[in-house]
Amino acid sequence: MPNDTFEVKEHIKEQLKTVPQLPGVYIMKDASGEIIYVGKSKLLKNRLSSYFRGFSKHQPKTQTMVVNIASFEYIITDSEMEALILEANLIKKHLPRFNILLKDDKNYPYIVITLGEDFPRVFMTRNYQKGAYKYFGPYTSTEQVRITLEVIQTIFPIRECNRKITEKIDRPCLNYFIGRCAGVCNHMITKEAYGEYIQAIIRFLNGDKDWLLKELQEKMASAAVDLKYEDAAKYRDQIMALRALSEKQKALQTNDKNQDYISHYSFEEKTCVMLFQVRNGKIEGRESFNVANADYVPASDLLSSFIAQYYSGSSDIPKEIYLSDEIDGMELYSTWLSKLSGHKVGITVPVKGEKKKTIDLVEKNAKEYIMKFQTRIEKELSFRSKAESELRNMLELPDNIPLKRLEAYDISNTSGVYSVGSMVVYDNGVKKRSDYRRYRVKTIEGPNDYGSMQEVLYRRFKRGLEEQKIADETGKSFSIFPDLILIDGGKGHVNAVIDILNALDVHIPVAGMVKDDYHKTDDLYFNGTLRNLKEKSSAFRLVSEIQDEVHRFAIEYHKSLRSKEMVHSILDEIEGIGEKRRIALMKHFKSIDAIQNASVEELLEVPGLNRKVAEKIQEFFKQRR
Numbered sequence: 001m002p003n004d005t006f007e008v009k010e011h012i013k014e015q016l017k018t019v020p021q022l023p024g025v026y027i028m029k030d031a032s033g034e035i036i037y038v039g040k041s042k043l044l045k046n047r048l049s050s051y052f053r054g055f056s057k058h059q060p061k062t063q064t065m066v067v068n069i070a071s072f073e074y075i076i077t078d079s080e081m082e083a084l085i086l087e088a089n090l091i092k093k094h095l096p097r098f099n100i101l102l103k104d105d106k107n108y109p110y111i112v113i114t115l116g117e118d119f120p121r122v123f124m125t126r127n128y129q130k131g132a133y134k135y136f137g138p139y140t141s142t143e144q145v146r147i148t149l150e151v152i153q154t155i156f157p158i159r160e161c162n163r164k165i166t167e168k169i170d171r172p173c174l175n176y177f178i179g180r181c182a183g184v185c186n187h188m189i190t191k192e193a194y195g196e197y198i199q200a201i202i203r204f205l206n207g208d209k210d211w212l213l214k215e216l217q218e219k220m221a222s223a224a225v226d227l228k229y230e231d232a233a234k235y236r237d238q239i240m241a242l243r244a245l246s247e248k249q250k251a252l253q254t255n256d257k258n259q260d261y262i263s264h265y266s267f268e269e270k271t272c273v274m275l276f277q278v279r280n281g282k283i284e285g286r287e288s289f290n291v292a293n294a295d296y297v298p299a300s301d302l303l304s305s306f307i308a309q310y311y312s313g314s315s316d317i318p319k320e321i322y323l324s325d326e327i328d329g330m331e332l333y334s335t336w337l338s339k340l341s342g343h344k345v346g347i348t349v350p351v352k353g354e355k356k357k358t359i360d361l362v363e364k365n366a367k368e369y370i371m372k373f374q375t376r377i378e379k380e381l382s383f384r385s386k387a388e389s390e391l392r393n394m395l396e397l398p399d400n401i402p403l404k405r406l407e408a409y410d411i412s413n414t415s416g417v418y419s420v421g422s423m424v425v426y427d428n429g430v431k432k433r434s435d436y437r438r439y440r441v442k443t444i445e446g447p448n449d450y451g452s453m454q455e456v457l458y459r460r461f462k463r464g465l466e467e468q469k470i471a472d473e474t475g476k477s478f479s480i481f482p483d484l485i486l487i488d489g490g491k492g493h494v495n496a497v498i499d500i501l502n503a504l505d506v507h508i509p510v511a512g513m514v515k516d517d518y519h520k521t522d523d524l525y526f527n528g529t530l531r532n533l534k535e536k537s538s539a540f541r542l543v544s545e546i547q548d549e550v551h552r553f554a555i556e557y558h559k560s561l562r563s564k565e566m567v568h569s570i571l572d573e574i575e576g577i578g579e580k581r582r583i584a585l586m587k588h589f590k591s592i593d594a595i596q597n598a599s600v601e602e603l604l605e606v607p608g609l610n611r612k613v614a615e616k617i618q619e620f621f622k623q624r625r
Contacts (some may be wrong), residue, residue: 006055006067015072016052019045025086028098029444031070037098040087042080048072059296065098084336088308099294100305106373109145111136111205113198118191119165119184120198126509136205136316155212155238156197157182179234203511208280226439260449261358263324264302265366269295273306274366276358278318285431288369299325307347317341323349324359340458383538385431390539391484394524394531395511405426407482408513408546409497411441411452412554419444421555425482426546435480436553450496453487457500465504485510486546490525513547521547571595574620576613584608585617596621 028037041047048475051058051066056064077083091099114120116132124145126373129355154162159181161173172188175181182197184187187543204212261276271294275287289310294302304327311317317337327333330347337345340509352354388403397403406426413419419441439459444451467479485508487493494512501508514530516522521544523530533540571592588606589595595603595617603614 006063008052009070012052012069012072016045016049019048019074020076022076023078023080023083024074025090026072026082027090028065028069028075028096029071030068034384035090035096036068037065037096038087038090038094040080040083042083044074044076048074059100061293061295061297080332081336081339084308084329084332088312091305092309092312096226098293100294100299100302101295111148113202115198117165119159119194121160121162122149122158122198122201123160134202143419145590148205151242152201153180155216155242156201158197158201159195161185172394194372201239209242210384213239216242225378251460257320258318259320259322260318261322261355261362261365262290262303262306262406263359263366264299264306265295265363265370266614267370268368270370271297272303272366272370273302274362274369275310276362276365277316286365288366300327303327304329304333306397307337311337311340317345319343319345321345322355322359323347325349325405383541387538387542390536391542394533394536395484395509395526395540397484397509401483401509403483405480405482406484406486406546408486408488409453409456410488410547410550410554411449411456412551413441413447413452419451419452420554421452422550423456423460424546424550424553426542429542431549438553449489450492453489453493454496454500457485457497458504461504462499462507465506481506482508486543486550487512488547488550494525513543516548520544574614581606581608581613 001530021043023040025038025040026044026048028039029037030036036413051069055063055066075086077086091101095101109124109126111122112125113122113136114132115134145247152158157180160175163170163185165184169187171186172183172186173181176183176186176188182194183555184194200212200563202510216235216239220232220239223229223232223235235447256280257276258280262273264273266272271291273289273291275289277286289306291302291306303323303325307321307327310524317340321337326349327347334347337465348355385563391403392396392399392401404427408424408426410422411419412422421439421441423437423439425435427435437460439456441452441455461481464478464481470479485497487497487510490512494510499509501510509526511531512525514523514525518567520541521533524533524543526530533543569576571585577585584606585595589598598618600611600614600618603609603617604611
């Protein structure tokens with residue numbers, strides 16, 4: 001595009017005059033107000049002005065972005081460091097389409113220890129939150145976490161349950177009798193003794209395993225000498241578990257330092273960033289990241305964006321990070337990571353020796369990943385494209401109507417009781433779980449699928465219309481309307497939905513997913529006729545997947561509500577039990593079975609319960625046996 005064909009909008013010219021020469025973050029928006037790019041600079045005025053000068057010299061991607069800029073905002077920070085942190089947070093929150101992004105960004109698994117509890121638990125989580133928790137990770141695979149937890153649970157008899165531990169002596173579970181729990185619930189271990197197990201686990205998860213192996217070997221030998229063969233066999237099994245975990249970690253170096261190695265490889269329009277986690281001289285994790293929007297992006301920008309996004313949510317930042325390429329502001333990133341981790345973090349590009357060989361190995365793995373999965377990636381993209389084309393043709397939709405966002409709806413109930421609706425969303429043929437929604441039907445009584453569907457669609461699009469009236473639509477997913485609505489049902493369901501949409505003055509194509517005798521989508525009901533779906537293999541596969549997903553989501557919600565209501569109704573049948581006492585009982589005993597098996601004295605421990613009501617509860621459950 002020649003430079004003279006692009007003219008900077010007058011309001012942008014005026015705004016550029018007022019931008020200060022200070023560090024900060026800038027936010028580019030398109031005509032609809034959507035954030036399309038977030039960047040940082042130590043000199044905001046220079047950086048922002050550079051986008052609108054020398055247009056023809058920009059890379060094609062940058063030219064496309066600049067053409068789409070309708071407005072921009074900026075946030076001044078006290079330092080370039082603050083700008084870096086803010087930029088990373090905003091990119092993670094808004095996922096602007098012109099920023100370099102880790103594709104299919106997911107929450108990576110951590111191992112967490114609940115230090116705020118008297119008897120802490122150790123388990124896997126994907127949610128990182130502040131508080132009295134100690135996190136290890138993120139780990140690069142769920143399998144790695146599972147194996148590590150199995151070893152911990154084999155060696156250390158800590159509790160796996162989440163029951164509240166009180167002064168009351170509870171009946172121990174199976175884990176106690178098979179030696180996998182020290183008996184926290186029946187007070188067979190003190191807090192101090194239990195705490196020693198937790199400190200040993202922390203040491204273990206920090207990578208110090210050799211001491212534990214040596215200690216177990218000594219205990220096994222001692223037990224054998226004392227003819228305690230069962231104990232010796234237990235220690236032997238624990239040693240085997242520990243060795244099995246170690247065997248899964250390839251030895252890399254002779255030192256005991258914690259290091260990350262990061263490299264990348266691009267092929268055609270696809271880019272992979274590969275990371276090797278080295279802990280105590282062993283590769284403990286390897287993760288590959290598909291990177292979106294990396295066309296024509298220099299290696300420096302690619303790696304700096306990766307570092308900002310990956311480490312901003314990590315609790316496991318090593319002291320040494322090795323890169324395949326130099327990045328701008330190396331010292332800035334080093335200082336930032338040092339503050340995040342609480343220890344000095346060095347970032348280096350190795351040029352010789354073992355570290356250079358390791359970086360080359362990481363790049364080799366990135367190349368292998370791209371080339372190995374190239375065919376699969378292309379096949380998947382081809383399928384999504386073909387499915388969209390087949391859907392468009394069979395529904396006779398014009399080419400100018402995209403089929404990017406599909407929303408599907410289903411109703412689930414039992415003879416009209418506990419009616420619920422589900423909404424699932426597919427974006428470019430892929431599930432977008434963050435936009436899934438569930439509805440409990442409020443205004444329709446009895447088994448009325450048409451009425452229930454109308455209520456759900458009314459509530460969804462009524463809220464969407466309200467959100468569209470608000471200028472700032474950031475984070476308001478209801479304001480985004482689908483290109484096609486898929487309804488689980490046929491002619492009646494479709495007509496009912498169209499009536500509601502017409503009443504709201506919303507005009508979106510609606511198709512009904514009609515099932516065959518095997519409960520699979522056979523046809524689509526659209527514009528008064530049935531369109532045979534099985535003749536279109538890709539569209540059939542996609543729509544069948546969507547129908548299964550929306551049905552699963554509805555059933556899952558329906559079952560959870562039905563279960564809760566059954567619990568409530570059983571307790572409500574007991575004379576003297578109102579809402580407050582019902583809640584108090586469930587908080588204290590956690591389950592109906594526990595209430596049913598409780599003695600009168602145990603029931604009297606519940607706040608607000610007197611002996612008369614306790615005896616009525618016991619009598620009620622006796623009659624039900």
